[in-house]
Amino acid sequence: MKAAKFDYTKTNDVAEALSVLTAEDGDSKVLAGSQSLGPMMNLRLARPDRLIDIRALDALKAVTQAPDHLFVGALVTHAAIEDGILPDVTRGMIQHVAAGIAYRAVRNRGTIGGSLVHADPAGDWPAALRALGAQIVIDGPAGTREAAIDTFQLGAFTVALEEDEIVRGVRVPALSGSARWGYHKICRKPGEFAESIGAYVCDPESGIARLVLAATEDAPLQLDTAAAAIAQNDGAKFDLDAARMALTETGETFDPFKLRMHAVALHRAVAQAYGA
Amino acid sequence: MSDSGASSVFEGPNSHIGRSLSRASARRTVAGRGRYTDDITLPRTVHAAFVRSPYAHARILKIDTADAEAMPGVVLVMTGAELAERSTGPWIGTLSCFEGMKSAPQYAMAVDRACWQGEPVVMVVAERRALAEDACEQIVIDWEVISPTAEAETALDAGTPVLHPDLGDNLAFTKTIDRGTVDDAFASADIVLEESFSFGRHTAVSLEPRALLADYDPGTERLTIHTSNQVPHMIQAVFARTLGVPEHNVRVIAPDVGGSFGLKIHTFGDEVAATAASIELGRPVKFIADRLESFVSDIHAREHQISARIAVSKAGDIQALEIDDLAGVGAYSAYPRTSVFEANQVLNITAGPYKFENYRAKTTVVYLNKVPTSQYRSVGHPIGISVGEHMVDRAAETLGMDPVEFRRRNVMPDDAYPGVAPSGVPVNDLSHEACLEKLIGLMDYEGLLREQAALRKQGVYRGIGIAGFIKGTAPGPQGYYGSGGAPIASQDACTVKLEPSGGVICTVGVTDQGQGVDTVMGQIAATALGIPLDQIRVIEGDTDAVPYGGGTYASRATAIGGEAVYQASCDLRREILTMAGILLQSDAETLDIVGGNVVTAGSGEIRVPLSEIGRIGHFQLGELPNDYQPTLSATRRFRLTELPYIFTNGIHGAYVEVDTDTGFLRLLKHWVVEDCGRLINPNLADEQVRGGCVQGLGGALYEHCLYDENAQLLNGSMADYLTPMAAEMPDIEVAHVETPTSESELGAKGAGESGTGAAPGVVMCAVNNALRPFGAAVTAQPMTPEVVLRTLGKI
């Protein structure tokens, strides 16, 4: 299938991009790596009247390190992160996550910002950055604002982003030397939708412990009680049954197959964090 | 060379046989210089797109095309009814060799009723494909939905809707093979084991989808069809007859073909419609199936459910096997090859390697409101081999016998030929024993057993699988397409010509779809003629240029087409030597051709180059006696005479690991020992085997056309339908045993499909070997994590 007719604009100016977004005639969409929007348009599932290509916006390519975090511009590709071009503030976690996204061809083009806004329930960045407790930096007509990732993704394919806003980048908290992480994705083949994603981050220094489950039908799920208990026990008692129990305690219902996938993903993410 | 010394030719100084040359097209296609149908642009080309039925079964009440016709760039809108008026009539996908088979008349596009989701209903032709799709969206169809028949198990039940009331019921075909005394054997058997299996429907997913560019020239009244296809002459016959153009005025060209796998040997209504549009418009019309429409219009295959039982003696001999197959085909039997061949092959080949006489196999083939099914690489074999090998493993396990030992005991011995397989199909020149022994060495079977045992203690579950097979290749005219009434040649032909330059043009009826058929044909011609390979040009895939042939399917190109090349080349060689003898005033018997020169036989002294023969033979005929008129060309045909197939054999080994928490399978290693007779090009044969294995592993693990109860395809896109790719595939080690077929001088058998045939079965055997400590066995394919976990009782 071919995409339905659309107009195309490219700009190197954030203000201009924002003004095109707010244009009255028809709906506009931002185009980044095109790895999600492109297929949707070619299936005629997305039919924007206008595409605004943001790939020339230098402000969205910046990578800057601060003492407590790393700012990663929205246009930074999965491949750039995989290749370790960015300073490592997560003890290798985001590099590991990036390397597990799709195939290299997709990683060469797909961007971290696009992934967050696309908000696929099985997406890797929404899960991993949730476990890390990242902050989203957003540009809009009124200026720049920040949003915690916990409140950014509202559900499957929906985020708290106004039509006239674009994501500038994401602040990834720096982990301390004693932090641990685990990330386990279950998918039948590389590049397929994950059956489940378990992500766990624990940093004794900042007192953070987060356990995240993704590849449900909704936004990633945060299992805070379980995370606290795991951190307390250094992961010791979090076996498959405990994982299943933690899932049941969320109040969500899963079919038996999904429940098992999720339990294994959580269990293995935690096991990885504690070197088991 | 003399006629009696055929084998010496293959080992002689000219021989290109047994050399691993790379494919002639490899460099070109890798460099992006391939020329596929969609790369061909003709002036004034317009593009076809189709409105397809969204329902599995629905009556067409009204079609409103007015808005679509007014859309920008639209040059033609044609409904199924309008197309029917422009064609000679519907097809009926039956063959007389399938006794009692029935199928309903089928039009290229639905006329008053759509019978599967995806059936073409209206065609729009526009300046560009995107414009044609825009216009398709404007077509309004009033549908009356009819309840569909979605499940094979209930298709014959009273109360199930009958797809085609004129047929009386949903039964397409039924057949039983009954040999020996099956009932007695079961009644007196020491051990009887039963099992039931299910195999998921899947489809070919060729990298290049179906593609066609039809160009009707009203001036010459000639129709040229460029199409991604394996069988140009069949397309010529079917399209000519359907559209009322004289067959000799239809030229079919198959340029580079990006994968076909049996998909591209069938008649597809959308392609016929696009061709009709070219005739209607008097301008070229292009139709390139996109991936979404491919899923609902390319043939599907392999939807079978089988129950099986085996009888074995305590000593470990197979006494009887019985299978009962239920196959769910589509809404119509595919034209002209039918949708029942697959089931027929399951009956023919199940437990084919083994020596026992009591065999009963029944199939029941039913129509469903789904995409029509038909021949797909290794037709029926993955099903029959999986069933046969699983039953053999169960028997061995029950007896406490090693699966290798059990097979050693039961395979047909290598000196038992000619013989018949349990189904009664004639087999000859097979090598089960040699292949089994070679495989055991290749895979280090004992070492694997030790590793498996050690790892099991650590909670790692690995399994070793072995699966032998017979594979029907290179069919002959007996009981096959042509004799069944289809316009499909079972012979194939070659014309070789010596050009004035001394170069040779070799035209063949078989086609290349990337396997390297042209390379192999060149190797055969070069060997028989005694000329360097780069002096030969092989031409295939153009009905205006090549002798009439069947094309490439059923692993026939080298076995059938290759023998025609060999015979024609031997004829041409004889003529060249005769002419050289006259020119040199020597006895032709004392001459030979080596390295492109006529030489003195034995000593190799160069007497005259072929360029000189070519020059004189074409330009200076006055130098020859008046009563001698060389043609410097030869045409030969080849077909099997007595046998229905050249059966081949081989055996696979697999090593897998099962994650018993997730049900995920990891393919660690795969081995194949294959006997495809004389190996013309070992490297290309290996690649065929490997590619074939990957395709088989796709069906075993991933590929599945999932339908809901309304016969709606749920996963018809590459986002949802999983195909095997390099990352998850194991290393595949290939070795050969060479037992030339006695059917031809060349001795080559088919090699292109056997990987696909046995790979699913061997992996199933390996998985079940791994699961043995749990007392569980997987008998459903694809073996998804869910299937494995359910088998383990974990969900």
Ligand SMILES: Cc1cc2nc3c(=O)[nH]c(=O)nc-3n(C[C@H](O)[C@H](O)[C@H](O)COP(=O)(O)OP(=O)(O)OC[C@H]3O[C@@H](n4cnc5c(N)ncnc54)[C@H](O)[C@@H]3O)c2cc1C
């Ligand atoms: C074959 C394949 C396999 C894949 N596998 C995986 C996988 O395993 N894991 C995974 O996580 N992802 C996977 N993806 C998705 C991939 O990661 C995409 O790159 C990502 O989801 C979107 O990023 P993009 O830059 O391509 O965004 P685009 O496709 O260009 O845009 C996606 C959406 O985000 C919006 N958008 C993009 N950038 C911004 C911005 N800065 N501000 C506001 N809105 C913006 C667009 O308007 C659009 O709605 C896969 C994709 C493909 C094609």
